[in-house]
Amino acid sequence: MSKLEKDIERLKSKPKDFTYDEAKRILNNLGFFEYNKGRTSGSRVEFKNNLNKKVILHKPHPSNILKPYQMNDIVKKLKEWGNI
Numbered sequence: 001m002s003k004l005e006k007d008i009e010r011l012k013s014k015p016k017d018f019t020y021d022e023a024k025r026i027l028n029n030l031g032f033f034e035y036n037k038g039r040t041s042g043s044r045v046e047f048k049n050n051l052n053k054k055v056i057l058h059k060p061h062p063s064n065i066l067k068p069y070q071m072n073d074i075v076k077k078l079k080e081w082g083n084i
Contacts, residue, residue: 004029008084014071019064020057023074027055030083053081 001009007026011018024034024047032047032055043059055077057070078084 011071012075012084014068014075016065018066018071020060020066021064023057023066023071027074030078053077 007022027047031049035046035048043061045057045059047055055074060066
């Protein structure tokens with residue numbers, strides 16, 4: 001099992017300590033790139049791919065841990081698009 005597959009399985013299990021950096025690594029490996037609208041976007045970050053698919057997240061702060069609804073949203077969208 002590859003590192004990406006292990007990361008995806010971890011995301012699907014929705015652990016309480018899943019970080020933004022882990023989600024970013026998964027999305028980057030699936031062809032998404034991080035995009036924020038400059039200095040005025042605040043913590044809102046979009047991950048886009050070449051097919052105009054988007055995952056929008058609010059970057060967690062002060063900790064780096066994602067909320068359960070964010071993990072659910074990522075998993076749901078990636079399943080719909082056939083990435084996982």
